[in-house]
Amino acid sequence: xxxxxxxxxxxxxxxxxxxxxxxxxxxxxxxxxxxxxxxxxxxxxxxxxxxxxxxxxxxxxxxxxxxxxxxxxxxxxxxxxxxxxxxxxxxxxxxxxxxxxxxxxxxxxxxxxxxxxxxxxxxxxxxxxxxxxxxxxxxxxxxxxxxxxxxxxxxxxxxxxxxxxxxxxxxxxxxxxxxxxxxxxxxxxxxxxxxxxxxxxxxxxxxxxxxxxxx
Amino acid sequence: xxxxxxxxxxxxxxxxxxxxxxxxxxxxxxxxxxxxxxxxxxxxxxxxxxxxxxxxxxxxxxxxxxxxxxxxxxxxxxxxxxxxxxxxxxxxxxxxxxxxxxxxxxxxxxxxxxxxxxxxxxxxxxxxxxxxxxxxxxxxxxxxxxxxxxxxxxxxxxxxxxxxxxxxxxxxxxxxxxxxxxxxxxxxxxxxxxxxxxxxxxxxxxxxxxxxxxx
DNA sequence: CCTACCGATCGGTAGG
DNA sequence: CCTACCGATCGGTAGG
Numbered sequence: 001x002x003x004x005x006x007x008x009x010x011x012x013x014x015x016x017x018x019x020x021x022x023x024x025x026x027x028x029x030x031x032x033x034x035x036x037x038x039x040x041x042x043x044x045x046x047x048x049x050x051x052x053x054x055x056x057x058x059x060x061x062x063x064x065x066x067x068x069x070x071x072x073x074x075x076x077x078x079x080x081x082x083x084x085x086x087x088x089x090x091x092x093x094x095x096x097x098x099x100x101x102x103x104x105x106x107x108x109x110x111x112x113x114x115x116x117x118x119x120x121x122x123x124x125x126x127x128x129x130x131x132x133x134x135x136x137x138x139x140x141x142x143x144x145x146x147x148x149x150x151x152x153x154x155x156x157x158x159x160x161x162x163x164x165x166x167x168x169x170x171x172x173x174x175x176x177x178x179x180x181x182x183x184x185x186x187x188x189x190x191x192x193x194x195x196x197x198x199x200x201x202x203x204x205x206x207x208x209x210x211x212x213x214x215x
Numbered sequence: 216x217x218x219x220x221x222x223x224x225x226x227x228x229x230x231x232x233x234x235x236x237x238x239x240x241x242x243x244x245x246x247x248x249x250x251x252x253x254x255x256x257x258x259x260x261x262x263x264x265x266x267x268x269x270x271x272x273x274x275x276x277x278x279x280x281x282x283x284x285x286x287x288x289x290x291x292x293x294x295x296x297x298x299x300x301x302x303x304x305x306x307x308x309x310x311x312x313x314x315x316x317x318x319x320x321x322x323x324x325x326x327x328x329x330x331x332x333x334x335x336x337x338x339x340x341x342x343x344x345x346x347x348x349x350x351x352x353x354x355x356x357x358x359x360x361x362x363x364x365x366x367x368x369x370x371x372x373x374x375x376x377x378x379x380x381x382x383x384x385x386x387x388x389x390x391x392x393x394x395x396x397x398x399x400x401x402x403x404x405x406x407x408x409x410x411x412x413x414x415x416x417x418x419x420x421x422x423x424x425x426x427x428x429x430x
Numbered sequence: 431c432c433t434a435c436c437g438a439t440c441g442g443t444a445g446g
Numbered sequence: 447c448c449t450a451c452c453g454a455t456c457g458g459t460a461g462g
Contacts, residue, residue, distance in 0.1 A: 061459080064459075069457080
């Protein structure tokens, strides 16, 4: 969708040079990954097309063989990150039975998405959303909407069980705001630290009396 | 501190042209204000020195009569916003008796700071913090620390009264994260809407049973 | 995917 | 505070 004219695209649009299998457009994904990391580090405007191209060992002109514009690679970073995040969360949710366990799964999944090795995509989403021109926002907003709906379904159950009293729309905003804010104070957590943090967050969101050990 | 050599500064460093009172360096504050709004709208890197100078009707070269670098005006935007925010919150806190009322005062003050006419300063702080070079961060971090301490003092009381169970450091991060996130979904609220929102937030943070009317 | 390049714009400066 | 300007860098393109 954000693709300009990479190898796979050409093969997809008709019979080609004799290759019967689609080649993985490795360079395309390398660029997305490099761009994501650079956008996270220096910001969208602070990272140049040359920076991105250099990072994968190509010249700046070649970047535009893969993407028509700089904005297109930003779009691809965000889209890829959200698709992967949705997948992880959906899977995590299947293993959860009770409403409370599902809430924990969402919280942990969200934290993992933000702080995993691919977390740059979500951080870039949070910081650089406004760099996406309004005409191109719709597909990203659809993904975002789908994620929002997942949260609201779980929160409706949590509220039905009497665990929260607030409006679930406000509660969701409170929750994702608190979780997204961790990008400012959580650094390179281990999986165990993330699990402990998710448990603490669920306890704080529900204002539950503390379990024995944890202060 | 972020000043280069404006009128007031010159007069402050010695006897001058016969003026005995300090002139308000109006152009200096105009630049800060214009810069803040432009940084909010287009981002620090997206707004040029020329944009800022144009906004107050001067040429780009003249900008550098007031500020040595573009970064200095960003610094001034942030510093000014935080100083004003601290003042507002301190005053609001004096009128609050109970711990719960103090929490409400903090929440409302924070929301007002973000969504007031000067809210651009705080939004810029949130989005452009990393543009401040590490050597220049200390004074801003001191202001931030002071604000943090104010929160922690109130939260300690709130916890003492048994209103929350979580660790107050985590609770504070949850709270400010949720409040800062409102920049993404609250638009031009009236004072009344802000008060209602603050009340809802306090209820959600404490997971209190809902009052009668509000859903 | 590279070379060579374009016009535009950037932050900042010299001299008044 | 303005004029006139600098070197650097930017996103993007033509042609292969």
